[in-house]
Amino acid sequence: GESVVLIDTNTEACRQAEAEGLRVFVSSALNTAVLEEAGLASMGTFLAMTNNGEVNFVLAQRAVEEFDPPRVYAVFPRDSQGQQHSASPQKIAQAFSPDLPIKVWNQYVDEGKVKLGVTTLKPEGLGFQQAHLQALIRAGELVPILLSRDSRLEVMPASEEWRSGDRIIYLLHDPRPVLLKRLSGASQATRLSVERLPEVEEIPLTKGQPGKILDVVPTESKPDKVSDKQAKVG
Known part of the structure; x- marks a missing residue:
């Protein structure tokens, strides 16, 4: 893996x-x-994701101009017409989601109001999975952060077209109060565990009649420990 x-x-x-x-540097990334x-x-990979x-x-542009790494990502807004930043060079990809x-x-x-999840796109019900994930993204409840495909793990591009077999690692908003989380047995550790979360995995698949549940995606998986910290350069 990369450092x-x-x-x-x-x-x-x-x-x-x-x-x-x-490895950390307490400094501005504008400092060449x-x-x-x-x-x-x-x-x-270079990833710029300040507030x-x-x-x-600007950070991504500087990285391209000075160092030209193979992959450059940044979290930046679209303009009022819904198009990507007009000055965006082909080299800079919008990260995560528009x-x-x-x-x-x-x-x-910072407030511990997130869960770290992973889901695998399957051939059966692929359209339902994609629609369910996109609905959660539009609702502001989910952010896809990493894409595992063909044995490679990369930052999720906002414009990426998902395929069957893709593993998507994401953050899911968890608005439960701290006290409720403690009562339900949730850990207070700063390290998040990657899990298959029922909020994402249990997708009603309709057949013929609207609202009729045909099946749900299974949720079995063992958690893997990973850090909840996201780095800008890697």
């Missing part, structure tokens, strides 16, 4: 990432010297 480096002006975020074993020291010239979409786009409210999702993560 991961976090560049952030937030000292506390860097401290937490360092505690998870990541810091990008060079972080090893961007030999990195395969400011316009800043993210019009992602990144500040809101960063707050969810």
Whole structure:
């Protein structure tokens, strides 16, 4: 796998990432010297995901101009006509999903109001799975963050067309109050577990009659431990 480096002006975020074993730089990614020291010239992926979409786009442009890594992603808004940023070069891909409210999702993560899930797209009921996931994305309840395909794990491009066999790793909004989570036995650990979540897996599949449930997708899986921290360079 590739090494991961976090560049952030937030000292506390860097401290937490360092505690998870990541290399960190408490600095702005606009600093070319810091990008060079972080090893961007030999990195395969650059991801800009601050709370400011316009800043993210500028950071991605700088990375392309100075280092030209193979894959460059940024979280940035579409314009009022619904088209991607007109100045976006072909090299920069919009990350995760269009019009992602990144500040809101960063707050969810900070407050522990997320679950980390994984789902596999199957040939049977593929259209229902895709429609269900897209509905959750449009409702602001789910953000696809990583795509596993052909033994490769990459940042999820917003424009990616999903296929049968794809494994999608995502964040799901969990608005339950902290007290309710404790009563239900939820862990207070900062490390999230990748799970197959029923909110995503149990998809009613209709046959002939609207509203008639034909089947649901099974939810069996053992959780794998991963960090809830997301790095910008990797």
